[in-house]
Amino acid sequence: MDKHDEFESFLKNVDEISGLVKDLNSSDVEIRQKAMEEADCYIAALDKSSRTQVNKTTINIRPPLQPSSSPQSECPASFMKMIENDAEDRRLRRVAKEKKALALKGKGNEAYAQEDYETAVKYYSDGMAELRDMLQLYTNRAQAYIKLGKYKEAIGDCERALKCNERCTKAYLHMGKAHLELREYNESRHCFEKIVEIEPGRETMMKEYLTRVDLEEKRETQEMNAKQEFDKEEGKGTAVPQLLEKLSRPGQIPLFYCGGLQILLETVIDCTGQTLFRLNNGFTIISSNDTVRSCLLQKTKDINSQQLCVSVLKLWRNICHGNGENQKMLLRCPVARQAVVHLVASECLAIESLNVRRLARNLMVCISRPKQREENAAVNILESFAAENKFRLQLRDVLTDSITGPFTSVLRNINKSNHHVLPSLISAIGCLAQDDVIRHKLAHDSSYWETLLFAIRQCSSYESKDILYPMLGLIINLSTVTSPVIQEHAVSLCDCCQGLLRDSDGGVITRATGVLSTVLPQSSEAVQHVIQGGVVRTMCRLLKGPGQTATKYAIKTLTVCTAASHLAREELVKSDKKLSTLSHLLRSSSDELVSGNAALCLAHCLELEGIASRLLNTDIVLLLLRLSAGDATKSAVQKNSAIALGKLCQSEPRHLNKLRELHGFEVLHSCMKLIT
Numbered sequence: 001m002d003k004h005d006e007f008e009s010f011l012k013n014v015d016e017i018s019g020l021v022k023d024l025n026s027s028d029v030e031i032r033q034k035a036m037e038e039a040d041c042y043i044a045a046l047d048k049s050s051r052t053q054v055n056k057t058t059i060n061i062r063p064p065l066q067p068s069s070s071p072q073s074e075c076p077a078s079f080m081k082m083i084e085n086d087a088e089d090r091r092l093r094r095v096a097k098e099k100k101a102l103a104l105k106g107k108g109n110e111a112y113a114q115e116d117y118e119t120a121v122k123y124y125s126d127g128m129a130e131l132r133d134m135l136q137l138y139t140n141r142a143q144a145y146i147k148l149g150k151y152k153e154a155i156g157d158c159e160r161a162l163k164c165n166e167r168c169t170k171a172y173l174h175m176g177k178a179h180l181e182l183r184e185y186n187e188s189r190h191c192f193e194k195i196v197e198i199e200p201g202r203e204t205m206m207k208e209y210l211t212r213v214d215l216e217e218k219r220e221t222q223e224m225n226a227k228q229e230f231d232k233e234e235g236k237g238t239a240v241p242q243l244l245e246k247l248s249r250p251g252q253i254p255l256f257y258c259g260g261l262q263i264l265l266e267t268v269i270d271c272t273g274q275t276l277f278r279l280n281n282g283f284t285i286i287s288s289n290d291t292v293r294s295c296l297l298q299k300t301k302d303i304n305s306q307q308l309c310v311s312v313l314k315l316w317r318n319i320c321h322g323n324g325e326n327q328k329m330l331l332r333c334p335v336a337r338q339a340v341v342h343l344v345a346s347e348c349l350a351i352e353s354l355n356v357r358r359l360a361r362n363l364m365v366c367i368s369r370p371k372q373r374e375e376n377a378a379v380n381i382l383e384s385f386a387a388e389n390k391f392r393l394q395l396r397d398v399l400t401d402s403i404t405g406p407f408t409s410v411l412r413n414i415n416k417s418n419h420h421v422l423p424s425l426i427s428a429i430g431c432l433a434q435d436d437v438i439r440h441k442l443a444h445d446s447s448y449w450e451t452l453l454f455a456i457r458q459c460s461s462y463e464s465k466d467i468l469y470p471m472l473g474l475i476i477n478l479s480t481v482t483s484p485v486i487q488e489h490a491v492s493l494c495d496c497c498q499g500l501l502r503d504s505d506g507g508v509i510t511r512a513t514g515v516l517s518t519v520l521p522q523s524s525e526a527v528q529h530v531i532q533g534g535v536v537r538t539m540c541r542l543l544k545g546p547g548q549t550a551t552k553y554a555i556k557t558l559t560v561c562t563a564a565s566h567l568a569r570e571e572l573v574k575s576d577k578k579l580s581t582l583s584h585l586l587r588s589s590s591d592e593l594v595s596g597n598a599a600l601c602l603a604h605c606l607e608l609e610g611i612a613s614r615l616l617n618t619d620i621v622l623l624l625l626r627l628s629a630g631d632a633t634k635s636a637v638q639k640n641s642a643i644a645l646g647k648l649c650q651s652e653p654r655h656l657n658k659l660r661e662l663h664g665f666e667v668l669h670s671c672m673k674l675i676t
Contacts, residue, residue: 018084094131101131105140112144113462115415120144135164135171142174151178169195169202176209185217205447208405219325222275239267240276248285254304257291261311265318274323282319283333286312327362356391357398364406367425368418379424386431396437403432404442408451414458414467426470433477443481449489456496465505472500472511479518490523498533506547513542513553520560527564536561536571543581552594555585559597562604569605578614579605586623586641595627596637603644612652620648621658 023035108123124141127134138161145154158175161168176191192209195202243264247257268277277283286292295309320327363385366378385391395402407429410418433439442448452475459468475493479486486493493515500512516535520527535557542554561568573579582605585598602624606612627641649655 018087021084097130098134101127101134101137104130105134105137108137108140108144112140112147113415113458115147115417117144117147121148133164135161135168138164139168139170139174142171142178146174146178146181149181151181154178167198169198172198173209176213180213180216183216183220185213189213202447204400205405205408208401208409211401215324222271222323222325240264240273240282241280243267244277244280244282244285247289250290252291254291254295254308257289258304258308258311261286261308261315265311265315268315268319271323274319274321274326277319278326278329283329286315287333324358324362327358328365356394357402359385360395360398360402361406364403364410367421368406368410375418375421379421379428383424383428383431386428389435392432392435392438395432396435396441399438399441400445403429404445404448408448411451411455414455414464419464419467422467423470426467426474430470430474430477433474439478440481443478443483444485446485446488449485449493453489453492453496456493460496460499465503465508468500469507469511472497472508472515476511476514476518479515479522482522486519487522490519490526491529493519494523494526494530495533498530498535498538501535501538506550509542510547510550510553513539513550513557517553517556517560520557524564527561531561531565531568531571534571536568537575540572540575540581543585548591551585551589552591555594555597555601559601559604562601566608569608572601573605573608573611578618579611583618583620583623586627587619592637596640599624599627599637599640599644603640603647606644606647606651612648612655615648616652616654621645621655622662624648625659625662 020035020039023031023038026032026035104123104127108120108127111117111120111123121141121144124137124144127137128141131137138157142154142157142161145151145157155175155178158171158178161171165171172191172194176188176195179185179188179191189210192206192213196206243260247260247264264277268274287296292308292312295305296312316330320330360382363378363382367375367382407425410422410425414422429442433442452471455471456468458464459471497512497515497519500508503509503512516530520530539554539558539561542550543558545551558568558572562572576582579602582598582602585594586602589595589598602620624641624645628638628645630638645659649659
């Protein structure tokens with residue numbers, strides 16, 4: 001790094017000299033004069049720094065070198081030109097190195113996405129050999145090191161990244177994770193707090209990491225205290241293991257287990273008892289008992305079995321109260337995973353008695369750690385709870401901590417290990433978003449939308465259509481809410497969807513069109529962007545297809561575009577000179593949204609010169625008149641049809657004759673109250 005600093009200092013000097021040369025050649029007299037003064041100062045400084053002391057008593061027998069008479073030495077500008085050329089050569093060499101380093105970084109990213117972390121490290125290291133000061137190479141290699149369990153190496157890379165940029169939040173994030181894995185809690189906490197200091201807007205996201213640090217530190221303390229209690233060989237240190245051993249005996253009647261569970265319940269009354277229960281495989285011992293399992297799964301419904309079921313639930317509540325690690329263990333327990341939703345819906349346990357925030361967070365932890373092979377059950381439980389209105393109501397105030405933060409973390413790290421669980425997880429989030437308050441919060445969460453964009457691009461690159469399809473559906477649902485955050489990301493979001501319109505999967509195309517239809521009304525900038533990208537021609541093509549949903553989304557997108565842009569109207573007319581596609585929708589569509597938007601889109605196009613004349617000798621007047629006089633449940637259908645009919649007759653008076661023949665003036669007059 002010292003050599004790197006010296007090299008950067010040299011390049012800085014070269015740049016200063018190049019600037020002086022440029023000013024010396026300026027046509028402005030004042031600039032040249034100022035440059036000459038600065039050059040004199042610069043040369044004087046160099047002369048002072050390079051001056052050496054000599055013994056004045058020594059006679060110099062060598063004559064002084066005579067100044068060369070070559071033209072190059074006579075012209076200082078030639079020397080400066082040489083320096084300038086050298087600086088340009090160095091710049092070009094750096095550009096070439098940057099290109100190689102970027103290519104290696106891309107290969108490393110591909111290897112990382114394939115979970116080949118060793119290869120990813122190699123590519124990132126090769127990139128560093130080309131360019132030592134590329135920040136992303138250090139942070140990316142640190143992330144790969146964490147996956148390989150090489151936490152100290154990851155911390156080293158993060159420290160190097162911070163030398164390149166002391167405000168690099170990504171470096172602090174990876175360093176915080178590495179310190180946490182090494183159980184260096186204070187250092188980990190400092191890293192996450194530093195991110196909040198640099199970017200206050202990420203406070204909510206970092207709160208999740210800080211909570212995790214607190215929980216891990218608390219868990220370690222609990223286990224140390226439990227071990228000390230066990231080493232004493234007295235009190236609960238021996239009582240808990242002995243009781244669990246008795247409860248593991250098979251073939252006993254339910255009342256035997258009820259009594260044992262009651263004694264255990266009185267023993268496990270504090271954090272130490274809870275930890276001893278966990279460390280002695282209490283969850284496994286109880287759930288593996290055939291009698292207990294049968295009761296929990298409601299296979300036997302006699303009074304004694306119901307009493308045993310209640311005893312188990314009371315015990316679980318006691319050992320999980322205030323103990324996050326035990327709550328996670330409970331969710332890993334196969335019987336608990338199968339029975340928990342049914343038990344919550346039963347009289348034994350109600351949602352009101354649960355800590356919904358902790359439950360949701362622990363479910364998300366299980367989902368985000370696929371190596372523990374519990375994510376399928378966890379996401380199934382989350383889906384079942386998400387369908388419960390009481391669960392959604394309690395989740396409103398703790399949504400960010402419990403769901404949004406962990407969900408965005410999962411989407412940021414899509415890979416083979418969690419690929420299979422993501423469609424169900426996205427479906428569960430969509431189910432939660434049926435609640436108006438939750439949908440509003442998600443629609444206004446900037447980090448959430450940034451993550452969705454990142455995930456769409458990643459899924460598009462790897463053709464993960466099974467994830468992409470539900471994700472687009474979720475975005476359609478959320479973007480029905482008007483939000484400044486959606487407006488901010490509208491251009492990027494629509495750009496992604498335009499790329500998906502070229503997909504071979506009709507379902508993906510339909511949902512990408514759906515996103516355009518809901519996002520474009522919120523951003524005029526996005527409208528202009530998609531029009532330049534040729535969206536009008538694509539929508540015209542979709543309108544000719546058989547899909548009703550695609551038709552609904554496409555005509556709404558066209559209506560938004562033609563309302564905002566003269567170019568969009570011209571593109572539509574160019575694709576369909578007589579607007580026969582719009583006429584077909586007016587004639588045959590049973591969907592009022594489709595016919596209403598088709599009428600409005602037609603009205604926009606009639607603002608172009610000569611379009612109304614093209615529609616002479618067609619049934620367009622009759623079609624619009626029927627819709628204006630119809631009994632549609634949506635008044636917008638009548639209103640839009642009347643507007644189109646008025647513009648048609650205004651642009652081409654010969655349509656008035658047809659309107660008069662059909663006695664349409666009264667109908668048009670009655671629609672005026674809707675328009676006004």
